[in-house]
Amino acid sequence: MDRIENHPILGPRKSKREPVDFTFNGEKWAGLKGEPIAAALLAVGIRTLRRHEESGSPRGLYCSIGHCMECRLNVQGKGTVRACLTPLEAGMCISEGERLPNEITGRRLP
Amino acid sequence: MTPAFPFDLLIVGAGPAGLSAAVEAASRGLCVAVVDEFPEPGGRMLGQFHEEKGHWWVGRQVAEQLLDKCSALGVKIRCGVSVHSILRSGAEWVLKTSEGSMQARNVLLATGSAEIPHPLPGWTLPGVMSIGAAQVMANVHYVKPGRRGLIIGVNVLAMAISRELSVSGVSIAGIVLPGIGPITGKEASPKESLKELMGLAHLAPSPLMRIGGKAANALGMAGFVSRFIPRSGIKIWDIPLRLRTVAVSINGRSQVQSVTLADVNGEGAVIPGSQREELVDFVAIAGGLYPLAELASVAGCPFVYAEELGGHVPVHDEQMRTPVEGLYVAGNITGIESALVAMAQGRLAAATISGDTGLLGQHHDQEVQEAMQDVRRVRASALIQFRPGIQEARDQFYRKCGRFQREKNGIKEEG
């Protein structure tokens, strides 16, 4: 998705952010250091951040402020994090939250 | 990391209420710290702006002014820190955080609110987000939530953020009703939605001002919506507000591709054969806000349900004091209102805490009374009112809390 370079009301971002590389599911991308992982991924058009543990249904950013846990994904060395709150760092290896291989509850899926 | 001595006041939430309280408390001599789990301080003010009598009120600027004052007063602000528990240890509070424990004599919970969804088929697809998420992405992180989006839900929050998104250059296909479902009741009908919008009619320049007067006369009359609101909707700030249209389902394989829309009559029933698809790549759901008060509950504070305030609210008095010793609340945790009211509540809470810790001396009562009057003044003149009759609802709430307290004390005395 488009980035807003110069916001019509808020102006340009006050502190300039340095471009950094990262990988998502093994693919190489660029984002801005310090922005939330979810913002960096959205900016390159990636919306699916996770598969539901049981059904495997795709999930993405929902609340953007750490309440809903929908955007949790994996960062090498950090484990499971909320993509909406975790700042992007140079060289991060990020992978989507995965469907688990075994049945969890045995419930009928919708 | 953890200081050898406890803070006089630890504030959870660096939004309008928390930062205002921090400035006020620190300027009265308290040793204050603020924690927030968002990476930067300012809370939801960071992404808020609206037009007010010809100029723009910009939340970020207000936040920056408060932050400058905080840093001049030596307030310690720690962001990216999640508080996951709170417990009492002797005369102190211990907050368990993602970065270790923090101790304080007093705690102010200014944790704000969380969003209520409107569930509909397809709402778990990537690209469907809460309206606040769209606001944060565009106005805080400077990434557009999508190329073209649809807003589901007609309320003050939806209107205010739709306007922000549109100004930020995000294309909005329209604002539609969620449809009357098993969870959203009749408040989702065109009739009830229009009633709620009347609370916004003073947000000029708005065609609602004109349509508002007519609709007010017609409220209660069957079929008024079809007479005053065209099928294509009315344009507000160039955003089509479609008060006769509901979202039926969100469609897409792995992410949002379209939304199925349908027309409804004034009572909200779908008109057969009116279904069609609107192509969008994101959907923002606006179901309203409720007070986010988990920590108050964990700390042992009782709750009272108040519909006008947005749901279950921690019991507190008009000075922002909860029945739990050393625990205070301010901002949207006490009920949903605008940032300016939250700021006034933050200042009031700080005055109360200063008084309770003996810092105000003999002027205590007067200063707290003045801060209380200030909250009422700000509320009365607030441009954005989430609910009409909010002061009456507050007064009723405080009476209820008072009764609650007296009953509790009564039971204790007898036992």
Place this chain on the structure above:
Amino acid sequence: MNTSNLIVCRCEEVTLEQLEEAYQSGCCSARQIKMKTRATMGACQGRVCRQMLDAWVHLKNPQLPRDAEQLAYRPPIRPVTFGQLAKGEV
């Protein structure tokens, strides 16, 4: 709206139909329905769907007071890692 497989609780993928079945089987309060279906018990701890569950239960029995039974909040209310626990910091 076809609502039978409408998801109410996103985390646990609990549908409206499942809530209805639980209700029909004798679960009347939000808490009972939560215990039966796992609605509000997922990773978000009910932050997203508890209001909806409350509202739905209220629509079923509008005469019951809403103060009476609120779903509990239990710590930790935000994610804590085993690493943080192991460090003894939290």
